[in-house]
Amino acid sequence: MIPSFPEFKKLSIDDNNAVEQHTRNFPYYSDYNFSSLFSWDIEQKRELSLLNNNLVVKFTDYETGDPFFSYLGMHKNLETIRTLLNYSESIGLPAELRLMPEISIHDIDTEDIEITADRANFDYIYLTSRMAVFQGNQYKSKRKAAERFSNSNPAHKFEILDLREPETQRMIRWVTASWRIHHGITEDDQSIIHETEAIENIFKLANTRNLFVGVLLVNDQPVAYTIEEIINNILSIGHFWKTAENSRGEYEFLACKMAAYLQAREVTYWNWEQDLGIDSLRNSKSSYRPSDFLKKFTVSRKSRKGIVL
Numbered sequence: 044m045i046p047s048f049p050e051f052k053k054l055s056i057d058d059n060n061a062v063e064q065h066t067r068n069f070p071y072y073s074d075y076n077f078s079s080l081f082s083w084d085i086e087q088k089r090e091l092s093l094l095n096n097n098l099v100v101k102f103t104d105y106e107t108g109d110p111f112f113s114y115l116g117m118h119k120n121l122e123t124i125r126t127l128l129n130y131s132e133s134i135g136l137p138a139e140l141r142l143m144p145e146i147s148i149h150d151i152d153t154e155d156i157e158i159t160a161d162r163a164n165f166d167y168i169y170l171t172s173r174m175a176v177f178q179g180n181q182y183k184s185k186r187k188a189a190e191r192f193s194n195s196n197p198a199h200k201f202e203i204l205d206l207r208e209p210e211t212q213r214m215i216r217w218v219t220a221s222w223r224i225h226h227g228i229t230e231d232d233q234s235i236i237h238e239t240e241a242i243e244n245i246f247k248l249a250n251t252r253n254l255f256v257g258v259l260l261v262n263d264q265p266v267a268y269t270i271e272e273i274i275n276n277i278l279s280i281g282h283f284w285k286t287a288e289n290s291r292g293e294y295e296f297l298a299c300k301m302a303a304y305l306q307a308r309e310v311t312y313w314n315w316e317q318d319l320g321i322d323s324l325r326n327s328k329s330s331y332r333p334s335d336f337l338k339k340f341t342v343s344r345k346s347r348k349g350i351v352l
Contacts, residue, residue, distance in 0.1 A: 048094035049130060051101060054084050058091060059251050065098045066115065071274050072337050073166050073316040074142050075100070075115050078252050078272055078282060082245040085237055094126060095119040102142060105319060106234060113142040121151055124342055139343035148340055157345040163320030166337035167328045169313040171279075174302035174331065177295075181332050185295045192292030196261045201300040204256045206270065207249040211256055214265040215242065221287040242283055245270060254282075257301040259293055267293040269301055278312040279305050298331065 045061050046052055062077045073079050075098070080089060083105055090101040097116025103109065112127050124140065132138040141161065148158055173179070177186040193199065204211040219242065228235050248254060252272055259267040267286040273279045281301075286293040305313060314337070318324040 045091045045093050045098070048092045048099060048126070051090040051092045051099075053087065054080060054089040054091055056081060056247065056251060059248075062091070062098070067275065069115055069117075069144070069146060070337055071278055071280065071314060072115065072142075072144050072339065073280055073314055074102070074113070074164075074339075075144075076272070076274070076280055078245055078248055078254065078280070079316075081248060082241040082282070083237075084244065085240045095123050097123050097147070099127065105237070108237075110136060111139070111141045112136070113140050114147060115144055117146055120147055121153060121156070124148075124151065124156060128342070128344060137343075139341055141339075141341050143340045143342050145338040145340065148342060151342075155345055157343050159341045159343075161339045161341050164317040164339045166317055166339075167315040167331075167333040168335040168337060169302075169315065169331060170334045171302045171306040171310055171313050173334070174298060174313065175306045176303075177299060185299075185331070188292035188295040189299050190292075192296040195291060198262045199296075200260045200263075201297070201304075202258050202260065203304060204258050205249075206246065206254045206256050211258070212246055214258060215256065215268055215270070215283075215285075218265050218268050218285050218287050222285045225288050238283075242270075245282060257297065257304065259286075259297045259300070267297045269297060271301065271305075273305070273308065273310055277310060278314060279310050280314045280316065282316070294327075 045058065059077050062080065066075050080100070084103070086103065086108060088103050088110065092099040094114065095116070095118045097114045097118055099112060099114045102111055102113055104111065112131055114123060114127065127140055128138045142164055151158060177189065219239065223235055245254065254270060254272050257269045257271060258265050269281050270283040271279050271281055286297070302313065315328055318328055
């Protein structure tokens with residue numbers, strides 16, 4: 044049971060149903076998806092609370108691990124924002140809320156609150172119908188890359204695998220390690236340590252969530268994967284993507300095949316999460332022509348002449 048503010052509880056796997064009961068009423072922002080919440084809780088510092096019937100989360104930054112607050116909901120938004128800003132400041136955190144969903148700030152119009160778009164954390168939304176065939180001239184380079192991979196690797200296969208299976212998890216670990224080596228990233232790099240731990244965490248949810256894996260194989264050797272989750276029969280979230288080399292069209296081919304699979308299951312929308320402000324990720328995700336974004340914002344107090352209100 045999630046306690047009422049100002050009480051918090053540490054996030055645990057047992058919170059799946061309670062979080063899902065709340066999030067199903069809103070657009071599926073990736074940060075509030077339980078699989079994302081749980082898998083990226085690397086240091087087990089994320090916490091939950093309810094304030095004015097809004098789900099409050101004490102997050103940890105995906106890259107730095109620094110704590111901050113956010114909430115998902117539409118009840119008494121201005122009161123909730125002011126309460127959380129005051130609380131953040133009272134416990135020694137910056138008086139700001141991050142990863143704030145657009146629906147939670149859409150009616151805020153007051154002189155003492157500043158709202159800034161957080162472009163680095165917008166979720167990218169794609170149409171599976173377009174991605175499944177790379178429809179249109181804007182996808183010309185993607186079609187060519189996917190065709191080049193297919194023609195160069197006649198012994199390729201695309202398979203949907205069960206995340207619960209140890210062999211599936213072994214494939215994921217192998218491709219992830221190959222990706223790291225190919226990109227010259229050392230094992231002690233903090234970002235890869237965090238991502239590796241997040242992937243290990245999502246394995247723990249295989250019996251709890253609707254997770255599965257799309258794997259691309261060449262000569263029965265895995266070369267790329269995506270860990271997917273169909274949320275509400277019309278939307279899927281791509282949690283983790285990796286290719287062993289990403290130099291021969293594996294990524295484009297995998298995206299096309301997975302989109303076709305999702306479309307066959309009548310999934311319309313595909314959430315590829317955010318780019319975190321990383322130029323290479325932004326360029327890559329933008330090149331697939333998103334149809335929309337789930338926008339998020341940073342909320343803080345306005346200041347006048349250097350004095351914070």
